[in-house]
Amino acid sequence: MSYKLKVKSLPASGRLRVKKYKKLLKKYCTQVFDLGLVTGKSGNLSMRISPDSFLITATGKSKGEITDRDLVVCKINTDSADKRASSEWRLHRAIYRARKDAKAVFHSQPPFTTIIACAKNKKIKKDIIPEAVAYLKKIEIIPYCHAGGIELAKKVGAGALRADVLLLENHGAVSFGPSIDEAVLKSVTLEFLCKLTVLSRAAGIELNSIPQKMTYDFLRQLRVKGGV
Numbered sequence: 001m002s003y004k005l006k007v008k009s010l011p012a013s014g015r016l017r018v019k020k021y022k023k024l025l026k027k028y029c030t031q032v033f034d035l036g037l038v039t040g041k042s043g044n045l046s047m048r049i050s051p052d053s054f055l056i057t058a059t060g061k062s063k064g065e066i067t068d069r070d071l072v073v074c075k076i077n078t079d080s081a082d083k084r085a086s087s088e089w090r091l092h093r094a095i096y097r098a099r100k101d102a103k104a105v106f107h108s109q110p111p112f113t114t115i116i117a118c119a120k121n122k123k124i125k126k127d128i129i130p131e132a133v134a135y136l137k138k139i140e141i142i143p144y145c146h147a148g149g150i151e152l153a154k155k156v157g158a159g160a161l162r163a164d165v166l167l168l169e170n171h172g173a174v175s176f177g178p179s180i181d182e183a184v185l186k187s188v189t190l191e192f193l194c195k196l197t198v199l200s201r202a203a204g205i206e207l208n209s210i211p212q213k214m215t216y217d218f219l220r221q222l223r224v225k226g227g228v
């Protein structure tokens with residue numbers, strides 16, 4: 001039996017909250033599409049809107065053309081979803097279940113990140129630029145499972161306990177965080193790092209690391225400023 005939460009049945013305060021989240025989610029859908037982090041109808045975004053529900057992009061829709069009708073409410077503690085929800089709703093739900101601090105999830109398919117996700121050598125050197133040191137604390141590699149499947153959701157849920165940036169083998173990436181801004185920023189940074197990795201490998205350029213002492217010093221400064 002498919003589950004469908006009717007927004008109209010929510011009390012007025014709940015409807016206002018959903019409206020506010022829809023506006024924000026649409027803004028980020030346009031942004032990730034314009035940045036080329038999703039292509040065609042690929043990729044999906046969601047935001048936790050209450051302790052037991054999240055708003056997610058609909059299946060089969062370009063993120064460049066998302067309207068209010070293309071954003072669907074799903075329950076976190078229910079085993080079925082509105083049939084209009086992204087086919088990856090289980091993956092999003094697994095993260096919200098595993099990490100109470102996750103407020104937004106972004107499943108992307110940017111070109112350079114996807115090259116690394118498909119590469120035999122998935123090693124990415126993070127300590128080459130300060131942004132990667134700051135935003136990509138750990139990148140977890142999730143072995144290949146079919147898109148939209150229960151198995152993939154299980155592995156992503158387990159991986160989310162170890163890292164907030166996940167590279168899905170032969171598929172793409174997932175990032176999440178305490179806000180939609182941070183979830184997207186992690187994917188933007190990952191894509192930039194993967195671009196540097198792919199281009200430097202192709203050009204045969206060996207990348208230099210920031211000295212470890214400087215890395216620790218940089219992270220300490222960010223913590224003091226409240227940046228990480």
Ligand SMILES: [Zn+2]
Pocket residue numbers: 088107147148171172
């Ligand atoms: Zn996918």
